[in-house]
Amino acid sequence: MREGDRDDLELHRSLASGDRGAFDALYRRYSGSAYGLAYRITGQQVLAQDVVHDAFMALWRAPEAFDPARGAFRTFFLSLVHHRAVDTVRREERIRARQERAANLEPVAVEDPAESVIDAADVAGRRVEVRAALETLSPDQRQVLEMAYFGGKTQVQIAEEIDIPLGTVKTRTFAAMRKLRTVLDPMQTEPDDQPGDRATS
Amino acid sequence: MIDNHERIEELLAGYVLRSLSGADAAEADLLLSDHVPGCRRCRDSLDDFQRLSADLAFVVEPMAPPETLLPRLHRELEPQAPRRRPMQMFAVAAGVVAVVGLAGLTVSQSIRATNADVRADDLANAVGFATRDDARMVEVGPVQGISAPGENHFYVMGENVPSPPAGAVYRVWLVSGDAPTFVGDFLPEAGDVFLSIPFDPSRYDDLWISIEPSDAPTGEPSSAEWWSASSSPAAA
Numbered sequence: 001m002r003e004g005d006r007d008d009l010e011l012h013r014s015l016a017s018g019d020r021g022a023f024d025a026l027y028r029r030y031s032g033s034a035y036g037l038a039y040r041i042t043g044q045q046v047l048a049q050d051v052v053h054d055a056f057m058a059l060w061r062a063p064e065a066f067d068p069a070r071g072a073f074r075t076f077f078l079s080l081v082h083h084r085a086v087d088t089v090r091r092e093e094r095i096r097a098r099q100e101r102a103a104n105l106e107p108v109a110v111e112d113p114a115e116s117v118i119d120a121a122d123v124a125g126r127r128v129e130v131r132a133a134l135e136t137l138s139p140d141q142r143q144v145l146e147m148a149y150f151g152g153k154t155q156v157q158i159a160e161e162i163d164i165p166l167g168t169v170k171t172r173t174f175a176a177m178r179k180l181r182t183v184l185d186p187m188q189t190e191p192d193d194q195p196g197d198r199a200t201s
Numbered sequence: 202m203i204d205n206h207e208r209i210e211e212l213l214a215g216y217v218l219r220s221l222s223g224a225d226a227a228e229a230d231l232l233l234s235d236h237v238p239g240c241r242r243c244r245d246s247l248d249d250f251q252r253l254s255a256d257l258a259f260v261v262e263p264m265a266p267p268e269t270l271l272p273r274l275h276r277e278l279e280p281q282a283p284r285r286r287p288m289q290m291f292a293v294a295a296g297v298v299a300v301v302g303l304a305g306l307t308v309s310q311s312i313r314a315t316n317a318d319v320r321a322d323d324l325a326n327a328v329g330f331a332t333r334d335d336a337r338m339v340e341v342g343p344v345q346g347i348s349a350p351g352e353n354h355f356y357v358m359g360e361n362v363p364s365p366p367a368g369a370v371y372r373v374w375l376v377s378g379d380a381p382t383f384v385g386d387f388l389p390e391a392g393d394v395f396l397s398i399p400f401d402p403s404r405y406d407d408l409w410i411s412i413e414p415s416d417a418p419t420g421e422p423s424s425a426e427w428w429s430a431s432s433s434p435a436a437a
Contacts, residue, residue: 049270078258079217083219083406086219130260155221173220177214
């Protein structure tokens, strides 16, 4: 277990007993990453702020939702932020589409990003590792992964958008995740029989 | 040839990225409830993919949230105002609710509760919900949703709920990702609403309520007048 993960575990235990100082510490530790991620996905500061707000309030109100046996706190929390951001984007798309149908409005413009921040050293270290791992992916694999993760697109939407079969999107996504797993966790080995792109679903 | 586990892991990779839809999402849900818990290989893959998914967040440069966010959170961390007492809350319940048009219930058995048939156990459960420390109440348009961790149903209730326009109904949806599932329609009776809605909290993220023409298709909300809130007992 990483030192940062141990710290998170202690902070989470304290938070679960109602320690607001622990809440603030986790906020300082993850609000920058969470907000950066939420903004990247939603493209709007107001929505990003709501996503991060909701994630931290969910943590405060139901800390038992994090099960240390299932993985590190940061995995839990940043997954929570990601899911909420993706759901927000899809909900907004539906609202916007409905409003546009009703009023023929132009899409909302993307706002300017907020200032960047520097976060905890171990988080920054992980950033370097993950970025390096992404560089090992093929451009095709990286494209579908980024469209899914940062674009909030479903695999069906990705297939339509870049005009490739759904099966190919699935294959590339899986290959990308498996490759990242191998690179980021050296204990993992990539199977020899990697499937090639499929032409169908 | 892709073996079965490769196919499952492929679905799990899409699942953790929140990128499945339609039949793939349904298949993943089934696998997650039926197969994965008992399969070490798939559990490990799921955990690995979830860790990877979280790590991808680090690719993005961190950004300072607005300075107003932490004070806003602090305000909400304050002890919550005392909840309305159950007897006050449910004083209206004896007269409550007309539920109409319950075709298409795919979530569970039904929305239960009518003006003539408000079941005593539903009321008892609702009172139990409302008095739990971990109960969560959210505003969803003109009504409130009440949920609690570990429970497989929640309540929708309201007082002084305006009637929808003639020929329209309030329509209830449960939403997984961006996919709404029609639950049922209701009309307030003398302004009162009380619904008990069975659901699987692991499958749904949001509760939507819209105002729809009573004969509108139930594939997705069609009107511009609607409200949403997280259906998760753990959500804010």
